[in-house]
Amino acid sequence: MTAYHSTRSAQPTVPAKEAIRTGLAPDGGLYVSDWLENLEVDLGNLAQMSYAEIAQLVLGALLPDFTPEEVAACVDRAYTGTFASSEVTPVVPVGGNWVLELFHGPTCAFKDVALQMLPQLMACSAKAAAREAASAGAPAADKIMIVTATSGDTGKAALAGFADKPDTGITVFYPEGKVSAVQQLQMTTQAGSNVAVCAVRGNFDDAQSAVKRAFGDRELAERLAERGVVLSSANSINVGRLVPQVVYYFAAYAQLLRAGAIAAGDPVEFCVPTGNFGDVLAGYYAKRMGLPVARLIVASNRNNVLADFLTTGVYDRNRPFFTTISPSMDILISSNLERMLYYAGGKDCELIARLMDDLAKTGRYEVPASLKAALDETFACAWASDDEQRAAIKRCWDGHAYLMDPHTACAWDALEKVEALPGVARVVLSTASPYKFPEAVCAALGVDVPAEKNADGTPREPGFAAMDALEAATGTPAPAQLRALETAPVRFADVVDPAGIGAYVERQASEKLG
Ligand SMILES: *Cc1c(COP(=O)(O)O)cnc(C)c1O
Numbered sequence: 001m002t003a004y005h006s007t008r009s010a011q012p013t014v015p016a017k018e019a020i021r022t023g024l025a026p027d028g029g030l031y032v033s034d035w036l037e038n039l040e041v042d043l044g045n046l047a048q049m050s051y052a053e054i055a056q057l058v059l060g061a062l063l064p065d066f067t068p069e070e071v072a073a074c075v076d077r078a079y080t081g082t083f084a085s086s087e088v089t090p091v092v093p094v095g096g097n098w099v100l101e102l103f104h105g106p107t108c109a110f111k112d113v114a115l116q117m118l119p120q121l122m123a124c125s126a127k128a129a130a131r132e133a134a135s136a137g138a139p140a141a142d143k144i145m146i147v148t149a150t151s152g153d154t155g156k157a158a159l160a161g162f163a164d165k166p167d168t169g170i171t172v173f174y175p176e177g178k179v180s181a182v183q184q185l186q187m188t189t190q191a192g193s194n195v196a197v198c199a200v201r202g203n204f205d206d207a208q209s210a211v212k213r214a215f216g217d218r219e220l221a222e223r224l225a226e227r228g229v230v231l232s233s234a235n236s237i238n239v240g241r242l243v244p245q246v247v248y249y250f251a252a253y254a255q256l257l258r259a260g261a262i263a264a265g266d267p268v269e270f271c272v273p274t275g276n277f278g279d280v281l282a283g284y285y286a287k288r289m290g291l292p293v294a295r296l297i298v299a300s301n302r303n304n305v306l307a308d309f310l311t312t313g314v315y316d317r318n319r320p321f322f323t324t325i326s327p328s329m330d331i332l333i334s335s336n337l338e339r340m341l342y343y344a345g346g347k348d349c350e351l352i353a354r355l356m357d358d359l360a361k362t363g364r365y366e367v368p369a370s371l372k373a374a375l376d377e378t379f380a381c382a383w384a385s386d387d388e389q390r391a392a393i394k395r396c397w398d399g400h401a402y403l404m405d406p407h408t409a410c411a412w413d414a415l416e417k418v419e420a421l422p423g424v425a426r427v428v429l430s431t432a433s434p435y436k437f438p439e440a441v442c443a444a445l446g447v448d449v450p451a452e453k454n455a456d457g458t459p460r461e462p463g464f465a466a467m468d469a470l471e472a473a474t475g476t477p478a479p480a481q482l483r484a485l486e487t488a489p490v491r492f493a494d495v496v497d498p499a500g501i502g503a504y505v506e507r508q509a510s511e512k513l514g
Contacts, residue, residue, distance in 0.1 A: 002033075004018075004032060005031065005033075005034075006031065006032075007030045007338050008349055009027055009029065016062070016065050018129075019031040020118075020239050021232065023233050023238045027353075030339050031239050036289050036343070039061045039290070046250065046257060047254055047257035049254055054247055054251050055078075055079065055247045057250075058247045058289075063243060065128075066121075078116040078120050082105060082116050083104045085104040088251070089248040089251055089252070090104070091259070094400050094428075095400040097415060097425075097427070097428060098252075098425065098426065098428070099402070099427070099428050099430050100248065100270075100428065102248060102430060103430060103433045105157070107186060107481075108433035108479050108481065109328070110279065110429070110431040112157050112161075114157075114236075114242075114244045115234060116161050117240070117243075117244040118234060119162050121240040121243075122232065123166075123168075125240075126142065139228070142167060142228050143167045143168070143227070144230055144231075145169045145224070145229050146171070146231075146232055147211055147233060147505055148170070148233060149172075149208040150179075150187075152183040153436075154234065154236070160190070162195070162234070167513070169196070170234075171195075171197075172198070173199075173210070175203050176201055176202075181463045182464075182482065182485060185485040185490070187492070188493070190491065190492075196492065196504075197491075197494075198492065198494040198496055200495070200497070201497050201498070206498045209498070213502070220502050220506060223506065224506065227510065229509050235335075236276050242281065242285070242339075245278065246283075246289070249270065249283050250286060252270075252427055253291055267421075268292065268427060269293065269421060269427070270296055270297070270427050270428075271297035271428045272296065272299060273326070273329060273431055274306065275329035275334065276334050277298075277306065284340055284343070287378070296379050297381065297418050298380070298381040300329065300381070301326045301329045301330070301407075302322045302383065303324065303329065305317060305332050306337070310375055310380075313371075313372035315364065316364040317363045317364070318363045318364060319332065324389075324406075325390070325440040326405075326409075328432070338352060341355065344371055344378070345371045346370075382414035382417040383414070384410045388409075389406045389409040389413065390406075390440070391444075392409040392410075392412045393445065394444050396409070405431070405433060405434040406437055407432050408428065408431060409444075411429060415428055433482070435467055439462055439463060441466075445473060447473040449462055451465070464483075464485075467483060
């Protein structure tokens with residue numbers, strides 16, 4: 001039993017490589033495995049292990065059809081020299097608690113941890129598929145075009161991960177005028193001969209729906225297949241994005257052991273800012289795999305559909321959507337929740353299929369009492385308004401000289417709202433550098449951002465003025481890659497209507513993978 005299957009049906013099963021290559025199960029469910037609880041992870045040695053060694057252990061366990069050599073090569077390519085910390089994801093003490101910093105990768109957001117790894121895993125998976133096709137005498141689709149719609153952070157992290165990967169192209173669509181200036185520049189200045197970035201008229205949902213339609217367009221798929229190209233997605237429901245995130249829960253535990261904060265076997269709790277339930281799901285996997293996780297605190301912003309769900313057992317997306325200062329958590333459909341429900345509900349595929357059918361038809365579902373009781377054992381939750389996020393940023397800076405971004409502030413606020421368990425170390429997951437959202441952080445601290453002009457008389461982008469102001473006020477350094485955006489050449493200025501996405505992707509496939 002080492003295969004994956006859909007959350008909505010136990011058959012058919014596929015190897016991990018197939019799950020990674022195809023992303024979503026054919027029935028629309030998410031790929032899961034049934035042996036998380038049977039894995040033997042030797043926690044005794046954890047304190048002595050490096051991030052790369054822990055990654056090899058965890059990835060090897062969760063991706064059994066990858067050889068140890070393949071896993072080692074993937075880990076090396078993903079994490080050697082790409083993160084600005086020797087720990088990759090360092091744990092730092094803040095006011096009697098701990099902060100797990102996940103933002104030291106190339107794009108300064110936690111998505112780098114997964115998106116530096118996903119291209120490596122996908123390359124292995126594509127090779128395996130090509131070998132199989134060749135041995136069956138079938139024509140091999142040996143080139144991949146990654147197509148992703150982004151509300152800001154995923155697009156850049158995916159571009160950074162897939163840039164200049166052989167036999168791979170990547171096309172990213174973002175909603176015109178709906179991402180921050182810094183986020184837009186992060187994408188439109190991306191280097192690489194196989195990348196394309198395009199704005200879409202409309203909001204994120206319009207872009208996302210149009211991308212989904214392109215994936216479902218049979219004629220487009222056939223024309224691409226003639227060129228040996230298949231479409232794939234870097235979406236967070238891919239097993240290849242989930243599995244690398246499990247690693248840092250173990251790595252955090254190892255660092256707490258080394259710091260003498262805990263002894264082997266001691267319980268810890270993690271507080272996770274979340275939108276799509278991806279990050280916190282990885283913590284749930286770690287717990288099922290045997291990491292002593294006392295509790296997972298789910299932190300939401302004003303789009304508090306998850307906090308409501310965990311409190312009432314009713315998931316209801318029929319509610320207003322709010323634009324907040326933590327935009328990467330502005331989500332009402334938490335796709336990865338489906339995986340957690342599968343496990344917490346006793347691996348009952350019929351139940352999951354029914355709940356997801358309710359969700360599709362009515363935008364709502366209610367879980368059985370037994371499942372609700374299982375959630376109560378593992379999860380706590382809280383949510384923070386914009387004002388509460390700003391107040392948490394200020395409290396943390398004034399009280400502990402620690403600077404955090406608005407997403408992390410949701411978690412810090414939740415940690416303070418949810419009563420501590422006696423004797424249990426508390427770890428907050430920090431998902432972005434404060435310099436990715438410098439205007440919001442300046443506003444939180446009461447730091448003035450002067451309106452400035454460039455040398456040519458045009459107004460200076462406030463995001464960069466805010467970076468300067470934040471550095472001056474706090475003495476903390478802005479990451480060089482964010483600062484450099486101000487003078488980096490913009491490479492992409494295309495804008496399309498949602499209906500034009502398919503044609504745009506086809507043109508990119510012929511230009512980049514021709
Ligand atoms: C994507 C993102 C999140 C939410 O992560 P999920 O996996 O969707 O829960 C939180 N913070 C930041 C900065 C992000 O980019």
